Amino acid sequence: MAGRDYLGEFEHIIMLALLRLEDRAYGVTVRQEIELRTQREVSIGAVYATLDRLEKKGYVKSRRSDPTPERGGRSKRFFRVTAQGVTAVNQIQRALSSMTEGLGMIGSYS
Amino acid sequence: MTSQARFVQPPRFATWLVNLFTVPQDDSIVGDLFEEFRNLASRSGVGFARRWYWRQAVKTAASLFTLGWLAAPWSTAAAVLGGFLLAGYVNRLPDKALSVATDRYLMYWSSHFQAYLWLLRGMLIGHIIASLFVGSMVALAAKGREMVATMTLALIFCAMAGIGCLWLVAKTGEIASLSGLLWYWADPLAIVVGGIIVRTRRSPMTAVPTA
Numbered sequence: 001m002a003g004r005d006y007l008g009e010f011e012h013i014i015m016l017a018l019l020r021l022e023d024r025a026y027g028v029t030v031r032q033e034i035e036l037r038t039q040r041e042v043s044i045g046a047v048y049a050t051l052d053r054l055e056k057k058g059y060v061k062s063r064r065s066d067p068t069p070e071r072g073g074r075s076k077r078f079f080r081v082t083a084q085g086v087t088a089v090n091q092i093q094r095a096l097s098s099m100t101e102g103l104g105m106i107g108s109y110s
Numbered sequence: 111m112t113s114q115a116r117f118v119q120p121p122r123f124a125t126w127l128v129n130l131f132t133v134p135q136d137d138s139i140v141g142d143l144f145e146e147f148r149n150l151a152s153r154s155g156v157g158f159a160r161r162w163y164w165r166q167a168v169k170t171a172a173s174l175f176t177l178g179w180l181a182a183p184w185s186t187a188a189a190v191l192g193g194f195l196l197a198g199y200v201n202r203l204p205d206k207a208l209s210v211a212t213d214r215y216l217m218y219w220s221s222h223f224q225a226y227l228w229l230l231r232g233m234l235i236g237h238i239i240a241s242l243f244v245g246s247m248v249a250l251a252a253k254g255r256e257m258v259a260t261m262t263l264a265l266i267f268c269a270m271a272g273i274g275c276l277w278l279v280a281k282t283g284e285i286a287s288l289s290g291l292l293w294y295w296a297d298p299l300a301i302v303v304g305g306i307i308v309r310t311r312r313s314p315m316t317a318v319p320t321a
Contacts, residue, residue, distance in 0.1 A: 027142035044142050045128075045170025049177040064138065070148065074141030 005057070007092050013038065014050050015059065015089050018081050026065075026076045051079055059085030118156050120147040124167035130257045130306065131174035134313040139170065178258035186252055189259040193248035193301070194266065200244055201297070204236030234293065241297040245304020256312070260305025264298035271295060 007015060017033040018025045027044050030051075034042050054060040065076040081089070125140055132139050143166055151159035179186055208229065212219055219226040245260045252259035271294035279285060 027138060028145050031142070031146075043166055043169035043173060044139060044146075045166075045173030045177075048139055048170075049173045049180075052177060053180070067137075067141075070145060071141040072144045074137040074144065076141065077136075077138035 005088070006095075007059075007088055010046070010050055011054060011059075012089070012092055014047065014054065015081060015085060018060065018079055019086075019089065023078070023080070025079045030079070054085070055079075057084075057088075058082060059088055118148075118151050118159075120144060120163045121160055121167075124164050127171050128167050128174075129313070130309055131171050131178065134254060139174075143167065143170070175258055175261065178255040179262075182255060186255055186259050186262070189248050189252035189255075190262050190266070192251060193244055193259070193263045196247055197241065197244045197263070197267070197297075197301075200240040201237055204233050204240060207236070208233050234296075237297055238300045241300035242304040242307075245301035246308050247304075248301070249305040249308035253312075256305045256309040257302075260302050264301045267298040267301070268295055271298075 013034055014030065017030050017037075021029050021033060027047060031042050031044055031047050034040075034047070051060060051062070055062060059082060060079050061082055062077050062079045065078060067073045067075045120143065125143070128140055128143065143163060146166075147159050147163045150162055211229065212226075219229075245263075248259050248263055249256035271291060275288055275291050275294070279288060
C-alpha cells in the first residue's frame with residue numbers, strides 16, 4: 001500500500017467504530033461510540049465527511065434504510081467496512097504496534 | 111420519552127442551515143440530528159438539546175462546506191472563477207449607467223442635486239442586485255454545491271475588501287475608512303443570498319422556515 005493510502009487519525013477511529021458497531025453502524029451510533037470512547041465531542045458533519053472520504057477510497061460501503069417516524073420520516077444511512085478497509089486497519093494497527101514496541105509506558109512521555 | 115420531548119421540534123433555522131449544505135435528496139444527516147435531538151430533549155431538557163443542536167448544525171455546515179470542496183474541487187473552482195470574472199463585468203454596469211445618465215442630463219442634475227444624491231444611493235442598490243445575479247449564476251453552475259461556491263466567492267470578495275480597507279487605513283491613517291467595509295460586505299452577502307435562492311428553488315428540503 002502506498003504511504004498516501006494510510007488512514008488518518010480520525011479515519012482510523014471511525015473505522016474502528018464501524019468494526020465495533022458491526023451492522024448497527026449509522027451516523028448517530030458512530031458519533032456516540034466515538035464520543036463515549038475518546039471523550040471528545042464530534043460533529044455529525046465531521047463523521048459524514050470522513051465516511052464519504054472512506055467510501056471513495058473503497059474502505060467503507062453504505063446503504064440506506066427506509067424512513068422512520070422517530071427520525072421525522074427520514075432514512076438512516078448504514079455503513080460497513082469492506083475487506084479492503086479491514087486490510088487498511090490491520091496495516092495501520094501493525095504499523096502502530098511496531099512503532100510503539102519497546103517504548104514501555106507511553107504515559108511516562110507525557 | 112416525556113410528552114413534551116416527543117412533540118418538540120429542533121430549531122428550524124439550524125435544520126435549514128444544514129440542508130443548504132447537504133447533498134440534495136440526502137436526508138440522513140438531518141435525520142441523525144433529529145433523532146439525537148429527541149433523545150437529548152427527553153434526557154437533558156429541551157434547552158440543552160436546542161443548544162446542542164445549534165452547535166452541531168454549525169459544525170456540520172462547516173464540515174460539509176469542506177467536503178463539498180473536496181468532492182469536486184475543479185468544477186467548484188471553475189464556478190468560483192467564472193463568478194469572479196462575471197462580477198468584475200456586471201459590477202461595472204451600474205457605474206456605466208450612472209455615467210451615461212449624468213453626462214446626458216448634466217443640466218438637470220446640476221439643478222437637482224438632491225435627486226442626484228438619491229441616484230448615487232440607487233447605484234449601491236444596483237450593485238447589490240448585480241451581486242445577487244452573480245451569486246445566482248455561480249449557484250446554477252455549481253449544481254449540488256451552490257453554497258460552497260457562492261460562499262467561497264463571497265469570502266474572496268470579503269477578504270479583498272478587508273485588505274483594501276486596511277491598506278487605505280495604513281496609507282491615510284483614517285480609521286473611519288473601515289466603516290466603508292460594511293458597504294463593501296453587502297455585495298458578498300448578496301452573492302450568498304443569490305446562492306441560497308437558487309439552492310432553495312432546486313431542493314424542497316431547503317425551503318425557508320417560517321417561525
